[in-house]
Amino acid sequence: MKGIFKTIIVIVLLVILAFAAYSSGLLDTFTATGQTYESNGITFQYPDSWTEANCVSDGAIGAVVDSNNSNISVVIQQVPSEYGSDIQNACAVNDQFLSQSSNYVNIQEINSSIHNQSVVMHRYLVNEPDGSQKEHVATWIKMKDNKIYVILFSTPVNSYEQERSSYDLVAGTFNLTNNNTSLFPINI
Structure with missing residues (x-):
C-alpha cells in the first residue's frame, strides 16, 4: 500500500x-521551430516573431528581419564567382573590401563546422553613420551545388547576446532545395 x-x-x-x-x-x-523560409532555392527556419524582408544587397537571395526591430536581420547571399571557389579565399577577398572602410572593426575569424560542413565565421563591428555600432556575423559556407553562400547576421551591439539564438536558428537550418530535394543533410 x-x-x-x-x-x-x-x-x-x-x-x-x-x-x-x-x-x-x-x-x-x-x-520552438519558428517559421519556414523557402524561396530562391534555399530554405531555413526563423523565429515566429520575425518576418520575411526584401533585400537589395548584391547577391541577396533571402532575408528575414525582427518584426519588433528592423535593425536586427539575417540575409542570405550567394557569393559572386569572382571571389573564387574556396571559402577561405572568398572570405579574404571580402575582408579586403571591408578593411578599406574606417568604420570596420574586425573582432574574430574562426574556422568551424555546421552539420560536418566546413564554414568560416567572421565576426565584426561597423560604426554606422548615426553613431551607433552594429555587430555582424558572416558565416561563409560552400554547399553541394559548389556555390559559396554567406549567412549574414546584423544586430545593434547591445542586442547581440539576446538575438544570437535567432541567428543560430537560421544558420542551423539553412539548406538548399532542388525540386524539394535536400542538397545538404540537416542533422540537428
Whole structure:
C-alpha cells in the first residue's frame, strides 16, 4: 500500500513540474521551430516573431528581419564567382573590401563546422553613420551545388547576446532545395 501511495505522489509531482515548466515557457526552447523560409532555392527556419524582408544587397537571395526591430536581420547571399571557389579565399577577398572602410572593426575569424560542413565565421563591428555600432556575423559556407553562400547576421551591439539564438536558428537550418530535394543533410 505504501508503494502505491509513493508512486501516486511521484506522478502527481511530475505532472505539477511539467505544468510549471510549460507555464513558464521553459519548454519553448525545446519545441520552438519558428517559421519556414523557402524561396530562391534555399530554405531555413526563423523565429515566429520575425518576418520575411526584401533585400537589395548584391547577391541577396533571402532575408528575414525582427518584426519588433528592423535593425536586427539575417540575409542570405550567394557569393559572386569572382571571389573564387574556396571559402577561405572568398572570405579574404571580402575582408579586403571591408578593411578599406574606417568604420570596420574586425573582432574574430574562426574556422568551424555546421552539420560536418566546413564554414568560416567572421565576426565584426561597423560604426554606422548615426553613431551607433552594429555587430555582424558572416558565416561563409560552400554547399553541394559548389556555390559559396554567406549567412549574414546584423544586430545593434547591445542586442547581440539576446538575438544570437535567432541567428543560430537560421544558420542551423539553412539548406538548399532542388525540386524539394535536400542538397545538404540537416542533422540537428
